Amino acid sequence: MSTTTSNARERVVIIGGGFAGLNMIKYLDKKKFDIVLVDRNNFHSFPPLFYQIASGGLDPGNISFPFRRELRRRKDGLGATFHMGDVHTIDTLYKEVHTQFESIEYDKLIIAAGTTNNFFGNPDLIKTVFTLKSAAEATRCRNEVIDRLERASLCTDDPERRRRLLSFVVVGGGPTGVEVAGAIGEMKRYIIKREYPGINPEDVQIALLEGTNRLLGGMSQESSENALKALKELMVDVHLGKLMNSYEDNVVTLNDGTKLYSEMVIWTAGVTGEKFMFSGIDYTQGRGNRFEVDEQNRVKGLDDVFAVGDIALMQTKDYPRGHPQMAQVAIQQARLLAKQLNQGTFDKKFDYVDKGSMATVGRNLAVVDLKHVHMKGWLAWMAWMFIHLISLLGMRNKLTVLINWTWSYFTYSTSLRILLHSTKYPLRKRWGEM
Numbered sequence: 270m271s272t273t274t275s276n277a278r279e280r281v282v283i284i285g286g287g288f289a290g291l292n293m294i295k296y297l298d299k300k301k302f303d304i305v306l307v308d309r310n311n312f313h314s315f316p317p318l319f320y321q322i323a324s325g326g327l328d329p330g331n332i333s334f335p336f337r338r339e340l341r342r343r344k345d346g347l348g349a350t351f352h353m354g355d356v357h358t359i360d361t362l363y364k365e366v367h368t369q370f371e372s373i374e375y376d377k378l379i380i381a382a383g384t385t386n387n388f389f390g391n392p393d394l395i396k397t398v399f400t401l402k403s404a405a406e407a408t409r410c411r412n413e414v415i416d417r418l419e420r421a422s423l424c425t426d427d428p429e430r431r432r433r434l435l436s437f438v439v440v441g442g443g444p445t446g447v448e449v450a451g452a453i454g455e456m457k458r459y460i461i462k463r464e465y466p467g468i469n470p471e472d473v474q475i476a477l478l479e480g481t482n483r484l485l486g487g488m489s490q491e492s493s494e495n496a497l498k499a500l501k502e503l504m505v506d507v508h509l510g511k512l513m514n515s516y517e518d519n520v521v522t523l524n525d526g527t528k529l530y531s532e533m534v535i536w537t538a539g540v541t542g543e544k545f546m547f548s549g550i551d552y553t554q555g556r557g558n559r560f561e562v563d564e565q566n567r568v569k570g571l572d573d574v575f576a577v578g579d580i581a582l583m584q585t586k587d588y589p590r591g592h593p594q595m596a597q598v599a600i601q602q603a604r605l606l607a608k609q610l611n612q613g614t615f616d617k618k619f620d621y622v623d624k625g626s627m628a629t630v631g632r633n634l635a636v637v638d639l640k641h642v643h644m645k646g647w648l649a650w651m652a653w654m655f656i657h658l659i660s661l662l663g664m665r666n667k668l669t670v671l672i673n674w675t676w677s678y679f680t681y682s683t684s685l686r687i688l689l690h691s692t693k694y695p696l697r698k699r700w701g702e703m
């Protein structure tokens with residue numbers, strides 16, 4: 270099946286409806302362009318809160334928003350259509366992208382496909398570790414954490430087996446690793462103690478591995494130290510300057526030879542750009558599978574193709590290795606590119622305005638770095654919650670998350686620790702069958 274362009278308006282095809290893709294749609298002129306959004310999922314989701322799905326604090330539906338509703342809801346959304354599909358090939362000769370379902374013609378192509386997990390040359394890890402790069406992965410992680418708790422609570426006459434089931438290793442000391450380790454630490458402190466009488470909370474072992482000598486490498490030294498202190502208070506065992514060399518038979522081996530038993534490794538150590546195949550041109554994606562772009566987000570060497578957000582590699586004087594892979598960069602790049610496409614001129618260079626960064630370690634505990642200010646503790650936590658709430662798409666999501674957080678704050682509990690077993694009888698044998 271093929272979807273072709275009409276002559277009336279230029280067709281802009283956007284691969285990916287994350288922060289970059291949705292902001293492209295928001296700012297592109299619908300009278301000038303016929304916009305097609307293609308995404309492998311039929312909803313937008315909010316990665317900064319995936320760790321809360323993994324720890325049972327929020328449901329995937331609380332932080333996701335169906336694209337069709339979003340496109341219909343916007344007054345300026347008319348003129349943008351949604352196609353679900355996983356783009357595997359970009360054909361620059363016939364100006365088409367191919368998904369498992371169809372081929373879609375474009376006049377201009379915007380690649381906003383973000384990143385996926387990076388296993389640093391060890392792809393087999395995907396079979397054994399748990400990841401948090403999508404709402405589905407975070408849900409799977411939640412199921413597995415709860416599964417370990419339920420099973421451990423049954424090991425009444427085998428304390429060694431119980432301890433083993435309750436050993437978690439988190440790899441990567443960036444914001445996601447810190448947040449997920451802190452969230453499991455909080456489960457140990459508040460929930461396990463109360464709801465799992467068969468488990469001694471002391472049996473829960475949480476280790477966090479970070480290859481460099483500090484946590485939250487992209488943030489200030491103060492934030493790193495405060496996060497470390499807060500994690501220690503939650504009894505998370507932080508190993509700095511340690512890399513995971515291998516994970517076999519539930520044993521994690523570190524680069525210094527240390528061995529840690531863990532039934533569950535949560536991998537947050539790195540990302541790499543989504544990979545595409547090309548037809549009509551010999552093209553290879555750049556470092557970290559990102560698309561090398563000029564300072565207007567035009568992909569070097571490909572006509573009428575643009576890349577924005579995490580998947581774009583724009584090397585500038587201030588960012589010689591490319592911009593940080595963060596939501597603000599994606600939003601700001603998309604806004605500028607849409608405006609320049611509307612005008613038809615590319616006279617402005619992208620200039621990233623860093624609005625600061627933040628991470629939370631647990632209840633009442635967050636660290637925030639603004640340009641000249643560092644905040645920690647309760648105030649920072651409030652700022653963290655406020656920023657995340659206003660950034661969520663949809664009033665219903667904002668309200669649901671606010672209610673959940675308020676409930677958890679006063680009850681010291683979350684009510685979403687539901688273990689969803691995957692179905693034994695899938696309707697399709699293979700994803701992509703019609």
Ligand SMILES: Cc1cc2nc3c(=O)[nH]c(=O)nc-3n(C[C@H](O)[C@H](O)[C@H](O)COP(=O)(O)OP(=O)(O)OC[C@H]3O[C@@H](n4cnc5c(N)ncnc54)[C@H](O)[C@@H]3O)c2cc1C
Pocket residue numbers: 284285286287288289290307308309310312313314316317318319320354355356357381382383384401402403444445543577578579580594595596597599627
């Ligand atoms: C767990 C986690 C926590 C994070 N926390 C923060 C934070 O606190 N603050 C912050 O600023 N940033 C954070 N980030 C980073 C932030 O989420 C990204 O920088 C941002 O999402 C990038 O936006 P994007 O639009 O480029 O890509 P994404 O938001 O990743 O969107 C990419 C979209 O493309 C779709 N897609 C991918 N490949 C294909 C394909 N082949 N075909 C069709 N569709 C495709 C995906 O389904 C997705 O909808 C976090 C990321 C993760 C994973």
